[in-house]
Amino acid sequence: MPSTSLCQEEACLPYSLMDDYSEGAHPQILEALLRTNSTQQATYGTDEYSDNARQLIRNKIGCAEDEADIFFVPSGTSANLISIASCLRPYEAVITLESGHIACKEAGAIEATGHKLILVPAVDGKMTPTNLQKAIQQNQFFPHMAKPRLLYISNASETGTVYTKRELSNLSAICKQSNLLLLMDGARIGTALCSVKNDLTLRDIFEMTDIFWIGGTKAGALMGEAIVVKQHLAEGFVFHLKQHGALLAKGRILGVQFMELFKSDLFFTLATHANEMAQKISINLEKLGYRLAADTETNQVFVILPQELVRRLQDRFRFYTWEQLDDGNAVVRFVTSWATDELQIDKFNAWVQQWTAAAK
Template identity: 85%
Template structure:
């Protein structure tokens, strides 16, 4: 990935490792939007580009139009909210991890649709069959409790870990046994599938879930997520898009972007770059003796650091302080993206190494 940061002096603003959407869009996507800009198209997602994008995505998934419908929405929150609202009755609930995005980062959007969230503790950032079974057993006092009907998980997880094929297969089998639907949040599904820990394909995720979505916003698009809905749940789905303000008149904008992401392997190439930059940061921390708070499997690095080092780094880099620890240290999260400049990663690693060496020398 060529360098895109041309500011080299100390007056530069701090380089962001806060998230994977600080940049705009990959140049190939911008060029495609400009190239197709003047063509007249059918509105509300019925355009040629959206239809082509749907076909390309189905080819990557290895499914047919008779098996799944694909809908484009502008954001991850809309993808989760609409997917859940479309298939639950008012008295039905969602089982999710305490760290789940819908529980922590979506301002009560799911609860605002009238659906209770049943919170479960994570194990390595993920749902387990044991914890799912326990949650079901604890929520059976009907009709006095909301009825569990859907399991929500994210791949990659909120701590960057990934589900194995066996883990997802076991969750899927248990969901069928318990009469639960399974929704997979795919905001970072690209980095999950490109992880060295991954042993799944898009087809596996399609096979084991009832609804999942493919995140474009965090994968080099300006905006947009593609919701993949199995045919038996797809009837009337478009009405939910309209009611929730997600059926865009200029749906072509998302169609063009997903054509570029999936026409070749751009989606996976960009995700692979994000993972490689995170791995480089993580390996440097481990080499220098800093404690990783979670395994770095995708493009998120969680590490425990002394506050002095954090303050030093914050002069030159932006990142998220995830948790204040009792011993005065902090856990931080660093997120790399499709556009992360490797030169900036090298600078970050050099600052960490310099501070660590100086602190060890002072201690002796």
């Protein structure tokens, strides 16, 4: 991975463990954008690079062109918004977790399309069959209640946990029995698939969902997500892209990036690095006696730390304080990325170890 430690030290800036999109793009992607820059291409996603990227993604999934269409959009919010708006009638609702991204982090984007969100408690960051069935049963007073029509989940979850093949299969079966569509938010699908806890393949996800998307923004691209839509939902999808301002005239910009990510294993290599850096943090924190607030299964580390340690770390690192606790501790989140500098992780671990030893 490219080293950023020197420039960080020279600028005396705290090193960011806030998110996985603070850096720009992987050098291979930048090189590909420069290499293809002067070629003339068709517009609005009909260029050869976007077509090549679609085929490369289909090859990774193991599906044919007549099984699914693939659409590129600039952001995760647009991916969720357009995916949901494209297949729901005005009176139909979305079942999601209380901690779901569309419920907490997208400024009411789904509600703005006129669709109710039915909120369900999370278990280890995930939807469970029991909670899903309960939500379906509690929202059957028709026509006086919005009709549940789609289940939204994310993999990895908001707390970095991943769905197993059995868990996703059980949710998929309930959706089919209850006439629900299943949408998987894949903002961090790369780190989910590269998790040591993962037993899913892209083909499994394709077979068990109706729509899912592959996040590029958090996986080494400048921006962009690839929405994989099964053919029975793909008709007219492009009109939703246009109406919601996500059909880029220079669609090639997204196509080139996904072509570069999937022409080799770059997408998965970068995700593996992010996970490995998170594991280094997590293992060290547990060794020092700190309790994790969630299992570290991908590139997010949730841990309970003394507030004094949190304040001291904030002088040297940027991260998110998830929750202030009443006992003098706080739940904090550290996020690693495709570009996280291992030297900075070693420094982080050393600072925590030094403070902990001094505090005893």
